[in-house]
Amino acid sequence: MSRVSVGTKRLLLGRPFRSDTSGDSPLRKRIALPVFASDALSSVAYAPEEIFLILSLAGMSALVFTPWVGLAVAGVMVVVIACYRQNVRAYPSGDGDYEVATVNLGPNAGLGVGAALLIDYVLTVAVSISAAAANIGSAIPFVYSNEVVFAVIAIVLLTAINLRGIRESRAMFAIPVYAFMAAMTALVVWGLFQVDVLDRDLRAESADFELVTPDGVAVAGLALAFVVAKSFASGCAALTGVEAIHNGVPAFRSPRARNAATTLVMLGVVSISFLLGLIVLANKLGVQIAEDPAAQLIGAPEDYHQKTMIAQLADPVFAGLPVAFYVIMTITTLILVLAANTAFNGFPVLASVLARDKYLPRQLATRGDRLAFSNGIVLLAIAAIVLVVAFDAQVTVLIQLYIVGVFVAFTLSQLGMVRHWTRRLETEEAPAVRRRVQRARAVNAVGFVLTSGVLVIVMSTKFFAGAYIAVLAMLAVFGVMKLIKRHYESVARELEDSSWEVVLPSRTHCVVLVSKLHLPTLRALAYARATRPDTIEALTVNIETAETRVLVREWERRRISVPLKVVESPYREINRPVVDYVKRLRDQSPRDVVIVYIPEYVVGHWWEQLLHNQSALRLKTRLLYERGVMVTSVPWQLSSSDGRAEQARDEPIIGRWGAPEDR
Template sequence: AVPFVAQHKVLFAIIAIAILTAVNLRGLREAGTAFAIPTYAFMFGVLVMLVWGLTRIFVLGDDLQAESAGFELTAEQSNLTAIAFAFLLARAFSSGCAALTGVEAISNGVPAFRKPKSRNAATTLLMLGGIAITLLLGIIVLAEKIGVVIAEDPATQLQGAPEGYHQKTLIAQLAETVFDDFPLGFYLITIVTALILVLAANTAFNGFPVLASVLAQDRYLPRQLHTRGDRLAFSNGILFLSGVAIVFVWVFGAEVTHLIQLYIVGVFVSFTLSQTGMIRHWTRHLATETDPNQRRRMVRSRVVNTIGLVMTATVLVIVLITKFVAGAWIAIVTMIAIFGLMKAIRRHYDSVAAELEGTEWDGVLPSRTHSIVLVSKMHHPTMRALAYARATRPDTLEAVTVNVDDADTRQLVRQWESSDITVPLKVVESPYREITRPVLEYVKRVRRDSPRDVVTVFIPEYVVGHWWEQVLHNQSALRLKSRLLFQPGVMVTSVPWQLHSSADVRKERIDAAPGAVRRGLDDQEEQR
């Protein structure tokens, strides 16, 4: 309908992912009306298209021909027999099995159904299957009657196509042919088809963040994925999913034929594992169940899951054989890598927990405290750091500056001596005009001289309001803190000094906080 979209598929796919991410971050999860309207519009629109198209062909006798009806599809191999022909059928079968995916959303969402949950879920699944089969068969029959020809690579596989021919999708060709005298119908079908394809991606946003939260709770993924945002959505999981999705769309150029290989392998691996798990579930319960009625129900359920396991495992094997080179190997390698990564994350969390809780604290207090205030200039941040250091009442308090410029250091020493500050100022030489290493060496020397003392380093810092200001300040403080944190017996204290630019940002953040208006924080800030 809009060729510009086909020419910029990656851009539009990324925009769609960004929109879904924003909607899910806002907490609009499974909004019934928002998702139901496009879905029903698609089903109704396609059904009307099929009924009207078949009526025009069989009742009115119209000769409907698709734009690609006159093209001829060139076969890569026209003499396939025996094993090669069976391989071709198996590959087509594995590709068609992708149409089965999506039905698992019913079983995954059983807890969300009204009671009786299992019966309502089964009824919904039956309706879903009936609607899907009806639409699919109708589309196949109509496409065959109007002569639609679809090629994976139109430039090389279609004979008779004009120069620069842009192949429309199957639905678009059907709608354009059936509604040849009603262009609005063509655009409506195209729009609702695009909408449900975008909304279909929302299934991952509903499923993955919850799954990641469960795995994070069991310490198989980073703990950040377990926490909810201020709108009770798993914000970190949503952002991680959207980021990975955007990367895959960009790497594969938003080509469905390439991405589907990753999708179908993952889906049928999960199908096979879930059926295996259900068989183990029924077998475990049968070992302890004595009620004959319950045992018959469990045996029947186990038979159903066994049949499902055989069918899904068969499809998985065919997919792995026929799609391995086409991209299935990427999914397999990724699964193995993710499994290993998750086991490594669990081992890390277990080792940290054992280290933090396994040994008893000796309870020995430090004999003395030695406080060091880092000084670069005589200004307000330095004075605040000195005042705060005095308030902690250390046994030893001293100020330290690093001599990276002789003129500046001499001026600082003169200002310090002429002031009423009683804290001694020590100058640490820096032959190579760096700050971090001389400070570290001085702190280590203090620790060597008094091993039982605790050394506290006070670092004055600027608090700025804009990201570009952050680039201009606090880089030395950041390097110092990152290095001092690895020194045993050393405490690091940041003493912030808020610049004027940070006050405006702080006001905006207070006003924008959840419930700020209800609590009257904006009025309080204005009064202050």
């Protein structure tokens, strides 16, 4: 790598870290909550809005179901948190649902969880950043007009930050999360206080519009039930991120499992309070969110820009303090960006675990200069940008794909925990312990039934709306990981074949490739002779007869002792004549080893690589497929490379070894 490249890398990523500096200090609960809960907390910025939006498909009368849908989502969250309190105690290693499913249900189930979570992490970035763009766009019209650009830039910045490795105290992450909690508390409490205690007539900007169905036809019966179920499925996006605390158990202070379980309860209380509080306040202020505002909101201006629910609530609640509106929208945007950042922590770690188990390329298990899993970070960023651009940064569309993966993981994890407790009961004899295990199994059994039921609702209501894309992606990732695992196992069996006997070659035959007689050729000749082979010869391909004659004459004039062989190439190819010649050597003496020396230039600039070495690279690649043939590259550092000064000291030696008869 050139000095310019190294300098640029250091400027962007910083200096490398030693491997022994990778440890993080254990976290207290008050710090662990914001560090691991930003994803789950941020979902209240869009989950209530999605409930209102889906119910709008059935008209204004359907909004009466919003509190009940919110309560149903809250009920599911209570059960899931109770289940994950069991998970963190039984499996505190940090491998999360992947470990639970693999240990109790087998590798295929674990792989299914891994595939689901990988897709879920990608969607977490896409949804969170798109929601951040929508929220800041509600305050800044310029961003609203360029949401995709804003989202892509935000992902690129997050990628750069994570590639540098976030070494600062994790307490820094607590500030924006607690600021968001304070902002949401102020919004809900002050809004309800004004409406219920001060009896003020607060109205959202959309409250005076008439909400109709997209086609103007009333929705009732089974169609209404379907819309309500779909709104419940969208609202369950509020559960995303709950599993992050299970994955982060090793980061807690001792007793780790108990502290993680307590943090889960804290997360549940805060998330449910915000979810229900925002829904109640939105109903009191008459907030209306439409999938197609132009068609569904009668009375709205032609240039009406539908703002997010948070924006529609903050504007009237803090009408007397306009700066508070911008503060809340900024904090909401920041918490959504932090939620995306949790995926930049979770995806590379999960990918490294899967790579460790040989389900993904091993490069994903390697840490970069800054001790971050750089390859996983870049892969996540590329996938998220593709989704954001493909779906135009529309949160509603991305939500259709989002929660499939997380509920697949929830369901398999709870089934695995039921199996875990059942196995414990088979060996446990103490009555008190058995009762405790039976209670734990009952909790996880309820969790399995509930999460699988939600998964069925999600699939039945969202499959053709976009969930099928997530399903196909998970199946594709699952299949690719199975193939990678099979490949690694096949290679391992091949390399560990105990029946293979090491037989030394009878003789060593060296072939030095020559294009012209210059210093790189002389160095290759010197190095080949230094290995003391049984036979050695130089080989050139006759492409241009005149040039070949000049080379032969110069070779003879300098009386180089290594014989020069000329092979014909009537079709002006280089690779085929050389490969055919080497094959003939092997056919004549199958037990001999042939070593081919190829002079190569070492360049200092990327563009120089395009001008040199192309023939050598192609020939080397072709020769690597020949059995009994070794390929040795002999480097020659050009003046643009860093090694030129050291090479200058070797040139006299090259001259003496390459043409001893000239002395």
